[in-house]
Amino acid sequence: MISKNDLKYYSALLIKKYRQQENKFIVEGIKIVEEGLNSNFNCEAVFVTPAFIESSTDILNAIRKKTNNILEVKSADFQRISDTKSPQGIAAVFEKHSPKRKVTETKEKYLILIDNVSDPGNLGTIIRTCDWFGFYNILLTNNSVEYLNPKVVRASMGSIFHINIYDGISETDLLNLKKLGYFVVCSDVKGKNINSFSSEKKLIVSFSNEASGPSDLIKNLTDEKITIPGKGRAESLNVSSAAAIILSKFANE
Amino acid sequence: MISKNDLKYYSALLIKKYRQQENKFIVEGIKIVEEGLNSNFNCEAVFVTPAFIESSTDILNAIRKKTNNILEVKSADFQRISDTKSPQGIAAVFEKHSPKRKVTETKEKYLILIDNVSDPGNLGTIIRTCDWFGFYNILLTNNSVEYLNPKVVRASMGSIFHINIYDGISETDLLNLKKLGYFVVCSDVKGKNINSFSSEKKLIVSFSNEASGPSDLIKNLTDEKITIPGKGRAESLNVSSAAAIILSKFANE
Numbered sequence: 001m002i003s004k005n006d007l008k009y010y011s012a013l014l015i016k017k018y019r020q021q022e023n024k025f026i027v028e029g030i031k032i033v034e035e036g037l038n039s040n041f042n043c044e045a046v047f048v049t050p051a052f053i054e055s056s057t058d059i060l061n062a063i064r065k066k067t068n069n070i071l072e073v074k075s076a077d078f079q080r081i082s083d084t085k086s087p088q089g090i091a092a093v094f095e096k097h098s099p100k101r102k103v104t105e106t107k108e109k110y111l112i113l114i115d116n117v118s119d120p121g122n123l124g125t126i127i128r129t130c131d132w133f134g135f136y137n138i139l140l141t142n143n144s145v146e147y148l149n150p151k152v153v154r155a156s157m158g159s160i161f162h163i164n165i166y167d168g169i170s171e172t173d174l175l176n177l178k179k180l181g182y183f184v185v186c187s188d189v190k191g192k193n194i195n196s197f198s199s200e201k202k203l204i205v206s207f208s209n210e211a212s213g214p215s216d217l218i219k220n221l222t223d224e225k226i227t228i229p230g231k232g233r234a235e236s237l238n239v240s241s242a243a244a245i246i247l248s249k250f251a252n253e
Numbered sequence: 254m255i256s257k258n259d260l261k262y263y264s265a266l267l268i269k270k271y272r273q274q275e276n277k278f279i280v281e282g283i284k285i286v287e288e289g290l291n292s293n294f295n296c297e298a299v300f301v302t303p304a305f306i307e308s309s310t311d312i313l314n315a316i317r318k319k320t321n322n323i324l325e326v327k328s329a330d331f332q333r334i335s336d337t338k339s340p341q342g343i344a345a346v347f348e349k350h351s352p353k354r355k356v357t358e359t360k361e362k363y364l365i366l367i368d369n370v371s372d373p374g375n376l377g378t379i380i381r382t383c384d385w386f387g388f389y390n391i392l393l394t395n396n397s398v399e400y401l402n403p404k405v406v407r408a409s410m411g412s413i414f415h416i417n418i419y420d421g422i423s424e425t426d427l428l429n430l431k432k433l434g435y436f437v438v439c440s441d442v443k444g445k446n447i448n449s450f451s452s453e454k455k456l457i458v459s460f461s462n463e464a465s466g467p468s469d470l471i472k473n474l475t476d477e478k479i480t481i482p483g484k485g486r487a488e489s490l491n492v493s494s495a496a497a498i499i500l501s502k503f504a505n506e
Contacts, residue, residue, distance in 0.1 A: 121374060125491045134484030155491075162486045195505055228501065231387030233415045238378045238408075241497035244490070248481065248498040252448055 002047065002071045010045070010093055011080040016146055019096075025148035027158075028082055028091040030059060035158025037066040042095040045069045049078050052089030059090075083150045096148065099137075099164035104176050106137055106164075110250055111182065113139045113169070113206040115218045117239055120145050124155020125240035126207060131159035133251035139204070140167040143215055174221050177204060183223045186214050187242050189235075191225025194249055199224075205250065207243045210236040255300065255324045263298070263346055264333040269399055272349075278401035280411075281335055281344040283312060288411025290319040295348040298322045302331050305342030312343075336403045349401065352390075352417035357429050359390055359417075363503055364435065366392040366422070366459040368471045370492055373398050377408025378493035379460060384412035386504040392457070393420040396468055427474050430457060436476045439467050440495050444478025447502055452477075458503065460496045463489040 002010075012018040013026040024044060027036055037043055046063055048070060053060060063070065073081070081091055103111075112135050117123050123145050130138055140147060147153075147165055166173075178184065183201040187208070206222070208214040214222070228237060228245050237245075255263075265271040266279040277297060280289055290296055299316055301323060306313060316323060326334070334344055356364075365388050370376050376398050383391055398405060400418055419426075431437065436454040440461070459475070461467040467475070481490060481498050490498075 125494060128487050128491060129494050131485040131487035132481075132483040132490050136485070157487065157489075159485075159487050228385075230385040231504065232384040232389070232412075234381050234384035234410065234412050236410075237385050237497070238381060238493070240491070241378060241382050241493060244494035244497045245501040248501075251484065 002073045002077065006071070007073070007077055007080060010047070013093060014081070014083055014150060016149065019146070019148050023096045024093055025096060025153070026081060026091055026093050026150065027153050028084060028150065029088050029154065030056075030090055032153060032158040033063070033090050033092045035161045036092055036094050037063060039161035041097045041161055043067050043069075044093040044095060045071055046092045047071050047073045047078065047081060047090065049073060049075050049089035051075065056090075084154075099166060103137075103139060103166045103169065103173055104180060108137050109202050110135055111137050111139055111177070111204045112247070113141070113184075113204050113218070114144050115141045115206055116208040116212060116215045117144045118209065120149050120151035121155045122238065122240045123147060124152040124157075126243045127152070127156040127163055127165075128159040129240065129244050129247055131156075131162050133247050135247060135251075136162070137164045138166070139169040139173075140165065141169050141215065141217065171217055171221070174204070178221065184218070184221050185224045185226050186218060186222040187246055188213060188225040188227060191227035194226045194228050194246055197224075197226050198253060203250070205246065207239055207246075210239045210242065255326045255330065259324070260326070260330055260333060263300070266346060267334070267336055267403060269402065272399070272401050276349045277346055278349060278406070279334060279344055279346050279403065280406050281337060281403065282341050282407065283309075283343055285406060285411040286316070286343050286345045288414045289345055289347050290316060292414035294350045294414055296320050296322075297346040297348060298324055299345045300324050300326045300331065300334060300343065302326060302328050302342035304328065309343075352419060356390075356392060356419045356422065356426055357433060361390050362455050363388055364390050364392055364430070364457045365500070366394070366437075366457050366471070367397050368394045368459055369461045369465060369468045370397045371462065373402050373404035374408045375491065375493045376400060377405040377410075379496045380405070380409040380416060380418075381412040382493070382497050382500055384409075384415050386500050388500060388504075389415070390417045391419065392422040392426075393418065394422050394468065394470065395420075424470055424474070427457070431474065437471070437474050438477045438479050439471060439475040440499055441466060441478040441480060442489055444480035447479045447481050447499055450477075450479050451506060456503070458499065460492055463492045463495065
């Protein structure tokens with residue numbers, strides 16, 4: 001059974017400040033906990049409710065092969081480490097994991113840059129889409145929602161465990177990447193038609209909030225704007241929908 | 254100033270049962286209220302807080318040209334007709350509006366069918382994407398979230414006001430459409446590569462929950478499954494991301 005102090009310590013990880021201080025984060029739900037345990041992230045503890053223990057013997061046996069630190073948490077206490085209304089009764093804490101290589105050491109044809117995206121569902125969905133298409137390097141500027149936010153992790157369906165995520169990307173990082181031959185293309189409402197766009201260069205593909213658009217930082221570094229032509233009356237596409245269309249295009253180049 | 258009874262009556266529209274009983278729905282936020290007022294939906298009333306009145310004279314003047322029934326609602330009371338945490342202080346009630354033509358009278362090349370999608374954000378985002386690409390006819394089976402749910406309306410960014418939405422679509426409706434020459438293509442994890450799929454036929458393009466897949470009803474009526482090829486480790490794409498990719502493809506046929 002989990003101690004009072006541990007419960008307090010781990011529930012604090014629902015708050016960004018403590019995640020950053022401790023370099024740990026908490027995830028929830030069977031699928032996402034399993035994705036984490038099967039990844040190269042270090043798992044500190046798994047939490048399960050008595051009801052989960054009773055109903056999910058097979059899952060628990062599989063988890064025991066990955067970690068010994070499985071703590072029982074009463075249902076009422078579990079609510080404190082959960083940010084969902086109807087928790088599945090399983091959660092886990094992982095250590096934050098930085099990519100092995102520096103961002104400037106990457107040789108990938110495509111880097112995906114997320115700038116000025118504040119909705120956690122959108123960021124998580126974009127990470128999941130990157131994972132689907134095999135774009136394994138995501139760069140985040142500081143003006144987007146933190147990718148270890150529980151809502152981001154949930155919307156990613158565990159894809160955060162598969163992707164090299166470089167957060168805190170600065171202007172200097174981007175200028176260095178440009179020196180290394182990267183060309184910045186920015187998805188925007190006015191730009192070159194994505195269907196006729198192609199490039200031999202290495203690309204940083206940037207996505208921003210659809211309403212307020214890219215930040216000044218990205219605007220100043222953009223080499224080419226690309227857009228998805230529309231025929232209807234919607235003012236814009238949701239940013240994660242736009243990302244899906246553009247990434248699908250680049251995945252098939 | 255709004256009466257106590259009116260406040261009670263309109264706040265009930267946050268609940269599906271009362272929306273269905275009254276054939277009305279409530280929307281919130283400047284952009285969405287404006288989209289509604291500029292559409293052919295009948296607006297019953299607009300609600301504004303004192304703070305909104307003070308800060309948004311231009312918007313209010315524009316609204317006055319569309320409707321006379323603007324009711325002031327105290328901030329504390331406004332919370333009762335709002336389902337957001339930080340409301341903008343403007344909401345409106347519209348009458349539900351059914352498409353003029355029967356679904357079997359449509360001659361469109363593409364009908365978009367939504368089946369078994371329970372997440373309101375996903376449904377709203379798909380409606381917005383349809384609007385962007387000019388797919389103006391959406392069919393909903395009864396096992397999806399109701400499209401007048403406030404979260405759906407919000408995620409649609411007002412696009413529900415631009416689209417013919419046929420809800421309560423039954424097996425009989427779909428069989429009749431098939432008799433009229435429609436071919437049912439269903440987005441699924443295993444199917445024909447969307448990049449090499451094309452058809453001369455009129456199409457019903459169906460999207461379902463990515464985890465549980467299409468309902469038995471749709472499975473039995475499907476003529477062809479289509480899929481978006483992935484290279485990464487994500488098990489599936491979010492349904493609204495998949496819809497964006499597939500609709501973008503058909504929009505460019």
